[in-house]
Amino acid sequence: MSTSVTAPAPAPAAPPPPRGGLPWAHLLRLLAILFGVVVVLIPVYVLLITSFKGPGDASSARAWALPQDWTFTNWSVAWEALAPSIWRSVQIVVPATIISAMLGCMNGFVLSRWRFPGADLVFTLILFGMFLPYQAVMIPLMQMLLAVNVPSGVPSLVLLHVVFGIPITTLIFRNYFESVPHELIESSKMDGAGMLRTFWHIALPLAIPGFVVVLIWQFTNAWNDFLFAVFFSSPANGPVTLALNNLANGALLANYGVSMAGAVLASLPTLLVYILLSKYFLAGLMQGSVKG
Structure with missing residues (x-):
């Protein structure tokens, strides 16, 4: 005689969470x-x-009230005062950003993939430049640039932004290349590619997200710089930050509208860069923060 075993009834499903209203947290x-x-x-x-x-x-x-009479005169006056310095800022920022990004990319690739004796010491010395207070080196920098006859204004500021941008760009690219699979670099070595060929054909195309992060970072820092501009340029050959300071502290001080319009004009380039590239900036930061 066979005994039938009755399977236990399934437990009742949990009721769905109540709808209507967001959780308090x-x-x-x-x-x-x-x-x-x-x-x-x-x-x-x-x-x-x-x-x-x-x-x-x-x-x-x-300050909080809307204008009684809307006027665009402030914008035209501010543009006439800042237009030459805005163009000089472009001449400073674009080459300084591109050159420091390329040098940082090469440094980061070599320090992460092509190990050599003393590589950690070299990387530490490069990073040491990030912690130097700019105010402490202004006088030596001034004496050095005068000794080598580097003209003030655009040439001096381009050189300074390149040099002081190398530590942070090297750090970003080194962390980024650490996340690249080792097999890609090893396969290129097995195919007979040297360091330069591997960099140009393998590493550089993969580093586009890292370039976006570095370009935004360097562009913003160089565009908003005021300390170097004060020491190594003048209102006649300096960037927009110096001209904006003169505009706010000059004869137009009583007209706050002109100063505010000038501040908006001076900040528009960095704002546009962030709006256009913010998605790639965050993606590059996240990708470079993951170690492979």
Whole structure:
């Protein structure tokens, strides 16, 4: 006589989570983000509305109020005052960013993939340049540039931004190349490719995300630099940060609208770079932070 065994009934499924309303933790997170955005955008709001105010309307008492009469005169005056220095900033930033990025890419590739005696010491010495306070080296830098007859203005600032950009670009590219699979480099060696050929045909095409990170970083730092501009240039041959300072502290001080319009014009290039490349910037940072 066979005995039948009855299978146990399946446990009832858990009820779905109740709908209607966000969890409190999620809601508090959204409120915190919204508060941070508002705090960040308050100065931007004051900056923009003041740039459209006339001399009598732009005052601390009416800082939050909209313009009584909207005017674009401030923008035209600011553009006439800053246009030459904006072009000089482009002449400084573009070559300095590209050259420092290329040198940092080569350094990072060699220090991460082509080990040689003393490589760690060389990397440490390069990184030491990141921790040097700029104020402590201004006088030696000035004496050195005068001794080698480097002209002030664009040539001096390009050279300085390249030199002081090498440590951070080397660090970023070294970390990035550490995430590249070793098999790619080893296979190129087995095929007979040397260091330069491996760099140009294998490493450089793979380093595009790293280049985006470095280019944005270097572009922003060089464009917003003021300390080097004060020491190694003048209002006649300096970048836009120096001209903006002279605009704010000059005869137009009473007209805050012109100063605010000039500040917006001076910040537009870096803002556009971030808007256009922010997605690739974050992707490059995340990819370079993962070690292979």
